[in-house]
Amino acid sequence: MVQGITGRDGGFHASKMRDYGTRIVGGTSPGKGGTTHDGFNVYNTVVETVKETGADTTIIFVPAPFVKDAIMEAADGGIKLIIVITEGVPTLDFIAARHYATALGARIIGPNCPGLISPGKSLVGIMPGNIFTPGRTGVISRSGTLTYEVVYNLTLAGIGQSTAVGIGGDPVSGLYFIDLLQMFQGDPETDSIVMIGEIGGDAEERAAAYIKEHVTKPVFSFIAGQSAPADKRMGHAGAIISSGTGTAKEKIAALEAAGVTVLNEPADIPAKIKAVV
Amino acid sequence: MVQGITGRDGGFHASKMRDYGTRIVGGTSPGKGGTTHDGFNVYNTVVETVKETGADTTIIFVPAPFVKDAIMEAADGGIKLIIVITEGVPTLDFIAARHYATALGARIIGPNCPGLISPGKSLVGIMPGNIFTPGRTGVISRSGTLTYEVVYNLTLAGIGQSTAVGIGGDPVSGLYFIDLLQMFQGDPETDSIVMIGEIGGDAEERAAAYIKEHVTKPVFSFIAGQSAPADKRMGHAGAIISSGTGTAKEKIAALEAAGVTVLNEPADIPAKIKAVV
Amino acid sequence: MKIHEYQGKELFDRMGVPTAKGKVCRSVEEVLSAYEELGLKKAVVKAQVLTGGRGKAGGIKIGENREEVAAAAKAILGMEIKGLLVDRVMVAEAVEIASEYYFSFAVDRNSKSVVMILSREGGVEIEEVAAKTPEKIEKIPIFPFVGIPDFLAKKAAAILFDDWKLVMQGKVMIQNLYKLMVETDASLVEVNPLVVTKDGRLIALDAKLNFDDNALFRQPEIESLFEPDEEEKREQEAKANGFSFVHLGGEIGCMVNGAGLAMATMDLIKLYGGKPANFLDIGGSSNPRKVIEAMKLLLSDKDVKVVLINIFGGITRCDDVARGLITAFNEIKTDIPIVIRLTGTNEKEGRKLLEGTPFHSAETMGDAIKKAVALV
Amino acid sequence: MKIHEYQGKELFDRMGVPTAKGKVCRSVEEVLSAYEELGLKKAVVKAQVLTGGRGKAGGIKIGENREEVAAAAKAILGMEIKGLLVDRVMVAEAVEIASEYYFSFAVDRNSKSVVMILSREGGVEIEEVAAKTPEKIEKIPIFPFVGIPDFLAKKAAAILFDDWKLVMQGKVMIQNLYKLMVETDASLVEVNPLVVTKDGRLIALDAKLNFDDNALFRQPEIESLFEPDEEEKREQEAKANGFSFVHLGGEIGCMVNGAGLAMATMDLIKLYGGKPANFLDIGGSSNPRKVIEAMKLLLSDKDVKVVLINIFGGITRCDDVARGLITAFNEIKTDIPIVIRLTGTNEKEGRKLLEGTPFHSAETMGDAIKKAVALV
Numbered sequence A, B: 001m002v003q004g005i006t007g008r009d010g011g012f013h014a015s016k017m018r019d020y021g022t023r024i025v026g027g028t029s030p031g032k033g034g035t036t037h038d039g040f041n042v043y044n045t046v047v048e049t050v051k052e053t054g055a056d057t058t059i060i061f062v063p064a065p066f067v068k069d070a071i072m073e074a075a076d077g078g079i080k081l082i083i084v085i086t087e088g089v090p091t092l093d094f095i096a097a098r099h100y101a102t103a104l105g106a107r108i109i110g111p112n113c114p115g116l117i118s119p120g121k122s123l124v125g126i127m128p129g130n131i132f133t134p135g136r137t138g139v140i141s142r143s144g145t146l147t148y149e150v151v152y153n154l155t156l157a158g159i160g161q162s163t164a165v166g167i168g169g170d171p172v173s174g175l176y177f178i179d180l181l182q183m184f185q186g187d188p189e190t191d192s193i194v195m196i197g198e199i200g201g202d203a204e205e206r207a208a209a210y211i212k213e214h215v216t217k218p219v220f221s222f223i224a225g226q227s228a229p230a231d232k233r234m235g236h237a238g239a240i241i242s243s244g245t246g247t248a249k250e251k252i253a254a255l256e257a258a259g260v261t262v263l264n265e266p267a268d269i270p271a272k273i274k275a276v277v
Numbered sequence C, D: 001m002k003i004h005e006y007q008g009k010e011l012f013d014r015m016g017v018p019t020a021k022g023k024v025c026r027s028v029e030e031v032l033s034a035y036e037e038l039g040l041k042k043a044v045v046k047a048q049v050l051t052g053g054r055g056k057a058g059g060i061k062i063g064e065n066r067e068e069v070a071a072a073a074k075a076i077l078g079m080e081i082k083g084l085l086v087d088r089v090m091v092a093e094a095v096e097i098a099s100e101y102y103f104s105f106a107v108d109r110n111s112k113s114v115v116m117i118l119s120r121e122g123g124v125e126i127e128e129v130a131a132k133t134p135e136k137i138e139k140i141p142i143f144p145f146v147g148i149p150d151f152l153a154k155k156a157a158a159i160l161f162d163d164w165k166l167v168m169q170g171k172v173m174i175q176n177l178y179k180l181m182v183e184t185d186a187s188l189v190e191v192n193p194l195v196v197t198k199d200g201r202l203i204a205l206d207a208k209l210n211f212d213d214n215a216l217f218r219q220p221e222i223e224s225l226f227e228p229d230e231e232e233k234r235e236q237e238a239k240a241n242g243f244s245f246v247h248l249g250g251e252i253g254c255m256v257n258g259a260g261l262a263m264a265t266m267d268l269i270k271l272y273g274g275k276p277a278n279f280l281d282i283g284g285s286s287n288p289r290k291v292i293e294a295m296k297l298l299l300s301d302k303d304v305k306v307v308l309i310n311i312f313g314g315i316t317r318c319d320d321v322a323r324g325l326i327t328a329f330n331e332i333k334t335d336i337p338i339v340i341r342l343t344g345t346n347e348k349e350g351r352k353l354l355e356g357t358p359f360h361s362a363e364t365m366g367d368a369i370k371k372a373v374a375l376v
Helices: A008-020 A046-053 A064-076 A091-103 A145-156 A177-186 A203-214 A248-257 A266-276 B008-020 B046-053 B064-076 B091-103 B145-156 B177-186 B203-214 B248-257 B266-276 C005-014 C028-037 C066-076 C126-132 C150-160 C164-184 C213-218 C230-240 C259-271 C288-299 C318-331 C347-354 C365-375 D005-015 D028-037 D066-076 D126-132 D150-160 D164-184 D213-218 D230-240 D259-271 D288-299 D318-331 D347-354 D365-375
Strands: A040-043 A057-060 A081-084 A107-109 A115-118 A122-125 A134-141 A161-166 A192-198 A219-224 B040-043 B057-060 B081-084 B107-109 B115-118 B122-125 B134-141 B161-166 B192-198 B219-224 C022-025 C043-047 C060-063 C089-093 C097-108 C113-119 C137-142 C186-197 C202-204 C208-211 C244-247 C252-256 C278-281 C306-313 C338-344 C360-362 D022-025 D043-047 D060-063 D089-093 D097-108 D113-119 D137-142 D186-197 D202-204 D208-211 D244-247 D252-256 D278-281 D306-313 D338-344 D360-362
Touching: A008 A122, A040 A046, A046 A064, A046 C150, A057 A064, A057 A122, A064 A081, A064 A091, A064 C150, A064 D213, A091 A107, A091 D097, A091 D113, A091 D213, A134 A145, A134 A177, A145 A161, A145 A192, A145 A219, A145 A266, A145 D259, A145 D306, A145 D338, A161 A177, A177 A192, A177 A203, A192 A203, A192 A248, A192 A266, A192 D259, A203 A219, A203 A248, A219 A248, A219 A266, A219 D259, A266 D365, B008 B122, B040 B046, B046 B064, B046 D150, B057 B064, B057 B122, B064 B081, B064 B091, B064 C213, B064 D150, B091 B107, B091 C097, B091 C113, B091 C213, B134 B145, B134 B177, B145 B161, B145 B192, B145 B219, B145 B266, B145 C259, B145 C306, B145 C338, B161 B177, B177 B192, B177 B203, B192 B203, B192 B248, B192 B266, B192 C259, B203 B219, B203 B248, B219 B248, B219 B266, B219 C259, B266 C365, C005 C022, C005 C089, C005 C164, C005 C208, C022 C028, C028 C066, C028 C089, C043 C066, C060 C066, C066 C089, C097 C126, C097 C137, C097 C164, C113 C126, C113 C150, C113 C164, C126 C137, C137 C150, C150 C164, C164 C186, C164 C202, C208 C213, C230 C244, C230 C288, C252 C259, C252 C288, C259 C278, C259 C306, C259 C365, C278 C288, C288 C306, C288 C318, C306 C318, C306 C365, C318 C338, C318 C347, C338 C347, C338 C365, C360 C365, D005 D022, D005 D089, D005 D164, D005 D208, D022 D028, D028 D066, D028 D089, D043 D066, D060 D066, D066 D089, D097 D126, D097 D137, D097 D164, D113 D126, D113 D150, D113 D164, D126 D137, D137 D150, D150 D164, D164 D186, D164 D202, D208 D213, D230 D244, D230 D288, D252 D259, D252 D288, D259 D278, D259 D306, D259 D365, D278 D288, D288 D306, D288 D318, D306 D318, D306 D365, D318 D338, D318 D347, D338 D347, D338 D365, D360 D365
Parallel strands: A057 A081, A081 A107, A134 A161, A134 A192, A192 A219, B057 B081, B081 B107, B134 B161, B134 B192, B192 B219, C252 C278, C252 C306, C306 C338, C338 C360, D252 D278, D252 D306, D306 D338, D338 D360
Antiparallel strands: A115 A122, A115 A161, B115 B122, B115 B161, C022 C089, C043 C060, C043 C089, C097 C113, C097 C186, C113 C137, C186 C202, C186 C208, C244 C278, D022 D089, D043 D060, D043 D089, D097 D113, D097 D186, D113 D137, D186 D202, D186 D208, D244 D278
């Protein structure tokens, strides 16, 4: 289901996802329940949508000030996977909503993310489906268009993707590198993993430690922001080098020490994957 | 450990419990950390007590306005079983504290309860240890002295007790009839169960439904308040017949329908147990 | 602790919960001047008593004009409802009702939380609805630290209303009522009926609030709303002495330590054909001072013909209790026969001390009660 | 968003967090009248600049009397710290410090919560403590709906202090600072050093606050505290157009859709020996209006010698993007060479449309960057 289905972005991407083959059972728009929008059934509340359609996954497009309530509503309604596309969500809002959703057994991807896609199967996000192709490489990324760039290069080189997940560019997010590395490691349809990181935080360093211990599939990486200055937010709220930590250099060193192949150019990734897998 | 160990009740019963053989490792009294009280080590906080002593059970004697914080502190400190003796705890305080403690994996008995005792082994409560005797009958009760009355009769009749638990007289409490029936049913040291209920709420009716489904050991019961008027609180905050529900008559009928032997006089219980077990 | 509807309405007003305009009055004259002052036409006059079923008892009447309202007030003021004298009424706008609903927040023993209870069957007793058509009642438990986020208030309101404008009005009302519940330590906040008027307004037509006695220590303003009747005053005085007391109207005065044992004592008196005069739990200890105060309380009831003292000596041993009782009764001289039953630790020593005193001593509860019943 | 220490101190004062008495001043004269007004003796003069390491840079000086304070103010006002001009100082009571501590609330990415960070090693940079003696730092995650109950505030304060009186002072301070954090949507509330004075008072000697940019829409008062420097003003203007912009000082102006791709573009320019002039993410779509505004922004930087446009056409196809670019550049006339790289959906069609235009078109990112570097 889609929360905010009558909004500009929600409506547009609902159609795109349907075109890609995703089963979109409807969406919410408070006060517009009972109507239809572009062929989708519109409901007032999540609980009503779930009751009528049995939805178990939601994608949220509502404006940033309402995302906290939307996430909590989804979790309360019994939704188990919540994908938050909206950008600009206040951090304390997300922290609270995530805490609530986690207590109710729901998982979150995002906010400020492009969603996820299993090429040829389903798209729950805003990614351009046509640049993806089915295959056996898993992709995890903090970024949007940079992911597309990488995936496009993979697709052109004949390397398909099992699943690609944009985990979002905010400092605090739902599922993150380690969660998804674990899933890809356990996924029989994935042979290799591409991990696209960027400056800010130490999630890549933590991922490196996790890879060293638990991941046997080959991992390839690109870290954006090698030339970024300190203390400046590079677009993403999470992409900031603060107090000298969160630099690309540290991340690359950690990943390489964990046996990850870190590339200088996104375009070099396909050849390296071909050489190994 | 004992929260409120330097208080009048806390200090008195800490000694009593120690005399009974319970391993009391110390207690808290904010601001008095580092001192000793009647031979017990006193700490400022629960977390400090747990760190120094490895305590996993606490008994709370702090005044009612501070019980909410004390329960939360215990759960945060890693305590797994919290027994609240204090009477007069505001209901919304207890609801919040219980929610917090449950989320952290702690269980609560009480508030407004006499605690629990495994005769001959340990006493975590304010019960007079000398009236109990080891044996194979489990006792669950919403009341204090009425429990003693029943237990005293059992002891005099030569029927020992495996464990006796006072679950408290407040409308909202921690572990309740069903939780303890389940434990006694699974306890190899218990052959029969005495359940002492009273007016107010429908916990006895729910217990009856549970007994019918899950309890194979013989259960004996006494329900206090058969002659109580409606809408009057009979001492215990939870002992009130409101809107015509919570009467002793309903409870007795439900229990009898579930195969429980309900007695008119506490003194009749021992003979009935002897007849069956 | 319960308060009157008009007091609840004042709390609602302060919290921004919409109510019908109205005023509490103690005489027909006051009713008429309130009627003018509020600019009412069709008005309702409601008895203010702390019990349910006012409507059935004739305590709620509608007047189309000044004369009818005066007549209604005259009829209701001074009447008795379930034994309670009506000494004041509320006169209020009689709104044009389009539909009625039930709404409340209550403390739920089973889910161990506050629950929101909603039904499209309003204006009737919720217990009736629960008994006959339980599927028409929805219960939503509230997470204590989370409270009622917007989505939850909307989800709840959407259970009652189909019209989204009403859902949004309901959302605000629900959040305000919850705030009232938490801020005042209420154990029940009930609106029955909650109505939608013909002009589309949501109005709380009744306001029933109960408060948690255990929390009154931090709710002085709420406590000040309490108007005890004669019996409740006695209960309050008893409470000030550390007792729990309820008058029952019989002839055997009881003094027991512990609420459960006190109830059991009452029950057995009845079982043996007697009539308990009261429930009295004197609490944990039983020092002479307490016994003296308790005896005064019992003896203030002129119907009491026998006093039965039933004490379980646990940590306080029976011999100490017996000494305390003897000390106490040396101070209080009374001709009323007193039956004492001491049981528990050192009970034999205790009984021995009572030998030779004017008290009737008994070994078992049954024995003591039989003696007390025989002495009436 | 960051604010000055004195602004943080004002927020602390308002929330009841004890600070040393002091005042912000913009001249030596102001410093001296504040010195009199506050009745100071030994005083500290602190540069108010939005960076750390003021002490090391000579931006904090102590004066024992009026003359020394004046000299300190004169020395500090007008100095530069890490490239930032000091245009104001705070003059404050120099308290007699008995011991120093570190305290903060920060948003923690890993535990996905607000954490309380405490250390008995105060007054030094916490990163240094974390690197050298991590065991001297305690972190306590906060449950968002629960906040900081009394026990948690006491438990935390007891990490810093052995004396229970200080624990109780610390408890109140911790609860007030958390309230400040939540009420202002701060992402960092740091007190370093938190001191205990020789007369046993707890005082926040510094006040560092960062705020969540994403929450400024509901924090107008906090937003009004923001004093952007020249660069930040340009970033703000860019933001008003829906851009994310950071000036970097090189010669190749970049216009990219998406933050990650924009960073990667900068990185590759450097890798290929060029110098990026900026980071510029023009966001999801790339309509002509946006391109025009972005070009104006790039061209306002006189160092820019080449412009590199790197657009990934996903849902918006490359041919549409190319048409938009042509429309935009028909309006903006510029002599600066422009390299355009379009990739993604319909990229061939897009490139075809750019044939015969004055733009330098490139197929791959590497190719585009090589061309741009060569054109400088």
